[in-house]
Amino acid sequence: MVERAARRIVEEIVASAPAGWTRAILTSTAGRGGVSVSGGYTVPGTPLWRSPVPSSFTELGELAEALRKVRGWERTSLEIECKPSGEYGLVATTDAITSLRGWDGGFQAVLDAGYRLPQPGGEHEGGTTAPEGDPELAVARFREYLRRRAAILGRPEQLPPPASAAALEEAERRIGRPLPADLRALYMIADGDGIGYEQRYLFGRHAWLALENMVAIHTDQREPVWYGWELAWKSVVFDPDPPGTVRRCGGHPAWLPFATGEDGNYLAVDLSPARNGRPGQVICIGRDYDDGPAHVADSVTSLLGHYLELLEQGAHEEHGDHISLLEPARGFGPSRIIGEIPDEIPPTLQAIHINDAVGPVDLTPLIAGPNLRLLHLNRCATADLAPIRTLPVESLRVTLDGGDLTPLEGHRDLTSLDLGTTGPVDIAPLRTVPNLRSLDLSRADVRDVTVLADLPDLRYLSLTARQWTVLLDEGKAPLTLAAARLADDDAPLDEALAWSARLGLDTRDALRTTGTLESDGG
Known part of the structure; x- marks a missing residue:
């Protein structure tokens, strides 16, 4: 089954080869989470990147599925080398070892799959200022906001019924924290702004989430998203504007998303601000905030006051049954x-x-x-x-x-x-x-590369094959490493397997197979 799937990929590589090629290398990480492909044909006088191998996504997915059944690997790193003669070889292993062609080149080995680099916001001194939100004022502003919107539209907007006291208590229990008093008061007016698939987008261009959805998204967003060592090893979380208001984290259990832009971004209330912030302040988090969250307002109450000001200024547009507030440009991001x-x-x-x-x-x-x-x-x-x-x-x-x-x-x-x-x-x-x-x-x-053994808490290290050889021969690899990179872009997967074995990974389960298209009946 594995050999048959590999052979189909080789057939496509050979059939798509440019004139004068002498070798082709395809590397891939494949599994149920998707397929990546890199590699190219060696053609004398032509850079490798000018002659890429075909992106055999379907066939690589089938090969990964065959390897899952044979080896139990949910994701597989593999390399296929073939020649014009039809000779080919496949090397495959778990995705603890991955090709970085298309990134910085070479290979990456994950030695401690559970380790995550600490984020600076986790060590921040917390804010001591009292919340700015006022539930009575928030309710008054919200009702006035709805009244003014109704005057613009010519009719009141239908909203869901209030959340029950029992539903609020259950949501707070599941979140592990009480909601800010002003946001909680709004849920006692309506449980979000959506009925069926129709949203009113009451929070700027964001749809107000029902309690049940808020809890579900909080569960998903409460920890920083880990994008892998390829990005994480040199990433930075920046300070918001104003400085020191929000913890410099990619995610935090005390950030509660309450409105969605339906694009992977959210408005959230922050219950654990940095030293200059206020509990219950409103922040932006999500897909476009990998560099760090953005500070929006010191409370939901203040945000509603801002929305009333926009309506007073006429800073809005009507789109059928909806009103879009025209927000001034914000200096979000570092x-x-x-x-x-x-x-x-x-x-x-x-x-x-x-x-x-x-x-x-x-x-x-x-x-x-x-x-x-x-x-x-x-x-x-x-x-x-x-x-x-x-x-x-x-x-x-x-x-x-x-x-x-x-x-x-x-x-x-x-x-x-x-x-x-x-x-x-x-x-x-x-x-x-x-x-x-x-x-x-x-x-x-x-x-003297052996000095690396003296670094107190090194978790990621990238060296050339020659540097790694010196370090490993001397027995000086840092014991704290969670991930490592073999930087040589032309290193074959077999060499990467031998290197990662010296670092302590068990590579004995790697699969290797060879063949020739002609001898297989091609």
């Missing part, structure tokens, strides 16, 4: 610069990507950005990291053209470092970086 360092650094700057600069980049002007958390130099270099010493940079991608890592000694904010060098570098200063958990040295010429 202050970010892409391209080059500007002449004037905004004090709100949190992220900068410097691209393709000519000559060593002088980072000194960035000192004017005291809130800078992400600094990535892409396809360019710097000779001096001294300006970073006083900046709260958490994610740093840099190529050193001379200079050293001394300015990073004792840096308390740095959590991820992607380092390239134009010459040998001593990484000993990294021993003193207490929160450094993710490190990529595959672009660096490291004098």
